[in-house]
Amino acid sequence: MTPEDRDELISHLPALRAFAISLTRNRSRADDAVQEAVLKALTNFDKFERGSNMRAWLFTILRNAYYSSQRKYYREQEDVDGALAETMAVKPDHDGLLQFRDFVKAFDKLPDEQREVLVLVGASGFSYEETAAMTGVPIGTIKSRINRARARLAEDLGLYDGAIEITDKTTLAILNRGN
Amino acid sequence: MSHDDHSPEKPGVDDLIDQNIRLLYNGLIEEGLPDRFKDLLDLIRAEDRVRDAGSDE
Numbered sequence: 001m002t003p004e005d006r007d008e009l010i011s012h013l014p015a016l017r018a019f020a021i022s023l024t025r026n027r028s029r030a031d032d033a034v035q036e037a038v039l040k041a042l043t044n045f046d047k048f049e050r051g052s053n054m055r056a057w058l059f060t061i062l063r064n065a066y067y068s069s070q071r072k073y074y075r076e077q078e079d080v081d082g083a084l085a086e087t088m089a090v091k092p093d094h095d096g097l098l099q100f101r102d103f104v105k106a107f108d109k110l111p112d113e114q115r116e117v118l119v120l121v122g123a124s125g126f127s128y129e130e131t132a133a134m135t136g137v138p139i140g141t142i143k144s145r146i147n148r149a150r151a152r153l154a155e156d157l158g159l160y161d162g163a164i165e166i167t168d169k170t171t172l173a174i175l176n177r178g179n
Numbered sequence: 180m181s182h183d184d185h186s187p188e189k190p191g192v193d194d195l196i197d198q199n200i201r202l203l204y205n206g207l208i209e210e211g212l213p214d215r216f217k218d219l220l221d222l223i224r225a226e227d228r229v230r231d232a233g234s235d236e
Binding site: 006009010013014015017018019021022027031034035038039042100103104107118119122123124150153154159160 | 192193195196197199200201202203204205207208209210211212213215216219220222223224
């Protein structure tokens with residue numbers, strides 16, 4: 001591992017943790033998952049193909065570790081619905097028609113595989129092809145999961161029921177901050 | 180998920196959802212790393228030093 005590799009690895013940790021939190025909906029468990037994934041990455045760094053996408057490699061290690069531990073945790077896992085919404089530090093204080101806290105609660109309720117693809121494609125910037133490779137499923141399945149996830153969120157949030165135009169500048173500024 | 184063809188003033192349902200996902204994800208990234216990551220960061224840097232030392236021999 002070169003100093004550049006080390007620096008790049010460290011630079012990916014906040015995003016890796018964000019992905020882990022979106023998967024686990026539990027910060028403590030996410031931190032455990034990230035640490036486990038990084039230790040695996042360090043141990044197996046000789047298998048990393050130089051010039052390939054280290055971020056995708058790290059995300060793949062993390063998700064594989066998460067899903068392999070999922071069954072072990074499942075029996076003792078408390079109901080985490082809404083857990084992420086309860087702990088989100090980012091709570092825009094505005095009156096947009098789509099309230100961010102409501103969105104996070106609805107997001108919390110999505111199945112793992114739907115939350116995962118929404119974050120990987122919608123927020124992390126991975127392509128459909130990269131996401132398909134990372135998750136080991138066909139591109140068509142990725143697109144289908146995204147469509148189902150969006151439809152479920154829209155339904156849960158009542159976005160199909162009426163106008164969804166966002167008109168207040170505060171809401172627009174917050175939403176556009178992530179672009 | 181590029182939606183450049185949509186006006187930001189009238190985002191569609193998918194755009195609105197994607198914007199909120201980015202808001203959520205970026206908010207989590209902005210949290211940074213908690214103190215418990217200090218040992219891991221030290222380990223990563225130590226790994227580097229160990230390898231460097233080995234290569235110097």
